[in-house]
Each structure stands twice: as C-alpha cells, then as structure tokens.
Amino acid sequence: MGSPDQQDNSNIDDYGQNLKILPPNDQIRELQTILRDRNTTRSDFKFYADRLIRLVIEExxxxxxxxxxxxxxxxxxxxxxxKYGSGNCGVSIVRSGEAMEQGLRDCCRSIRIGKILVESDADTHEARVVYARFPDDIGQRQVLLMYPIMSTGNTVQQAVAVLKEHGVREESIILSNLFCTPAAARIVVNSFPKMKILTSELHPVAPNHFGQKYFGTD
Structure with a gap:
C-alpha cells in the first residue's frame, strides 16, 4: 500500500476485473486535490465535486x-x-449519494432514481438499512448505485443486499464512486464479485468530509 499522499492504483488487478478506475490524468488529479484541500471554499468544493461526479457518471x-x-x-x-438497453435506473445512498443524482440526470434526463438510507448503530457501529424506495420493476433493471465515499464498505454492503432482496441481479449493479479505500474495495469485491465498481481513485485515506462539505452542513 502506498503512503497516505499517494494513490494506491498500482495493484488494481488484485481487486478483480470488475473494479475499474477512471484513466488517470492531470485534470482528474487536480479535481481530487481541490476536494481534499481543507482551504477549499464550499462553493468551489461543490463546483469541482460536480465536475468529478460528471466524469464518473459518464464512465x-x-x-x-x-x-x-x-x-x-x-x-x-x-x-x-x-443505443442503451431498456430498463436503466439510478439508486442513491442517502445522503451523500444524493450529490450524484443531478450528474446522472444531466446525462439521462428521464432516468428514474430510487433511494436507500443506511444508518450506523451508535453503539455497535453496525450498518443497517432504515429506508428504501425503488421503482416497482427494479428487479428487471440495470442499476447505477451512487455513493461518493467508500471508506469501509459496510454501507455499500447493506445497500447491495437490499437491492438483491428486491430481485436485482448482482451483475446488473454498477457502483458509481468517487473515492475508495483499498480496504473497502477488497471487502466489496469479495462480497459481490459480479458487481461492477467504478471509482476515480483508490487511496488509503478517504475524504470523509465530502457529504458535509457538499451540502454545507460542516
């Protein structure tokens, strides 16, 4: 694993063929840098986060x-x-995943979007789903699951489990993610080897302030 100031993309093959990282370039690295900088203003943060979200959604x-x-x-x-096959939809993991909804709508103007709320127990820190709303026929759809920061993988594990309970095939799920730690990537790909994961970066330190900064609640 690289040092905290270096990306950990060198051993991408260790995570299986369904984990994909945006092709690295200077523009993407600049966006990642701005979003990690504690001196970035909230208006700039949201502007550059939306740019990175759009790149991830497009891919x-x-x-x-x-x-x-x-x-x-x-x-x-x-x-x-x-042309796209029929039956695509988005699902955001509330609340930070909602930051990615507009980026998806900008690309697919009439796409339906569901929501999942996952909370962690204050004592055990165990993640559990407390709310889920999907299209009635989600089991027949391709699902873009949106969650920008994946530090442990626990929240995503719970969300995917609920999707599968509603009839969604694992291979029909694409996780759209901005920042992912190597530990979270290993947990998720081992739990759901048929699910595709698209992220902009593997890094041992995730910017966990993302949701608060994006929505102005920090």
Missing part, C-alpha cells in the same frame, strides 16, 4: 449494455449506431 454509463441500431439521417442516409 459508469459506459458500463451499461448497448444494442446496435440504425437511424436515418436528415440527408436520408442510414447510420449504424448504438
């Missing part, structure tokens, strides 16, 4: 199934292209 959408199609152009030519 998450690339993991959805596509089918071939043909359209006729204004000049009468036939164009062979692609």
């Amino acid at each position: 998450s959408l690339n993991q959805l199934p596509f089918s071939k199609c043909e359209v006729v152009t204004p000049t009468g030519a036939v164009y062979e292209g692609l």
Whole structure:
C-alpha cells in the first residue's frame, strides 16, 4: 500500500476485473486535490465535486449494455449506431449519494432514481438499512448505485443486499464512486464479485468530509 499522499492504483488487478478506475490524468488529479484541500471554499468544493461526479457518471454509463441500431439521417442516409438497453435506473445512498443524482440526470434526463438510507448503530457501529424506495420493476433493471465515499464498505454492503432482496441481479449493479479505500474495495469485491465498481481513485485515506462539505452542513 502506498503512503497516505499517494494513490494506491498500482495493484488494481488484485481487486478483480470488475473494479475499474477512471484513466488517470492531470485534470482528474487536480479535481481530487481541490476536494481534499481543507482551504477549499464550499462553493468551489461543490463546483469541482460536480465536475468529478460528471466524469464518473459518464464512465459508469459506459458500463451499461448497448444494442446496435440504425437511424436515418436528415440527408436520408442510414447510420449504424448504438443505443442503451431498456430498463436503466439510478439508486442513491442517502445522503451523500444524493450529490450524484443531478450528474446522472444531466446525462439521462428521464432516468428514474430510487433511494436507500443506511444508518450506523451508535453503539455497535453496525450498518443497517432504515429506508428504501425503488421503482416497482427494479428487479428487471440495470442499476447505477451512487455513493461518493467508500471508506469501509459496510454501507455499500447493506445497500447491495437490499437491492438483491428486491430481485436485482448482482451483475446488473454498477457502483458509481468517487473515492475508495483499498480496504473497502477488497471487502466489496469479495462480497459481490459480479458487481461492477467504478471509482476515480483508490487511496488509503478517504475524504470523509465530502457529504458535509457538499451540502454545507460542516
């Protein structure tokens, strides 16, 4: 594992083929730096968080199934292209996951979005689901599960378990995440080896202030 100021992306193969990291570049590293800087103002934080969210959502959408199609152009030519398969939806883990909802709507304007609320017991710190609202036919849909910060993996484990209880296939879930620790990644990929995970970074220290800073409750 790298030092706290270094990304831990070097051993990505250790986490299996379903964990994917955004192709690193200077723009993404700058966004990550701004979001980690304690001197970043709330307005700047939200602006740059939305930029990183959009990049993660766009790449998450690339993991959805596509089918071939043909359209006729204004000049009468036939164009062979692609279209999304039917039945996609988003599910945000409340509250920080709600920060990613607008980014998904910006890309898929009519997509339906469900919610899951997971709370930790004050004494045992055990995560439990206290609220869930989904489309009635979620078991037949591809699901983009949105949760920006994954430190331990406990919350995601509970959320995925509830989705599976509602008939969602593990291989139909794509976790859209901004920051993930190596420990959380190992727990989640071992628990749900068929689920796809898309994150911008593996790092031993997660910016756990994200939700409070984004919503102005810090």
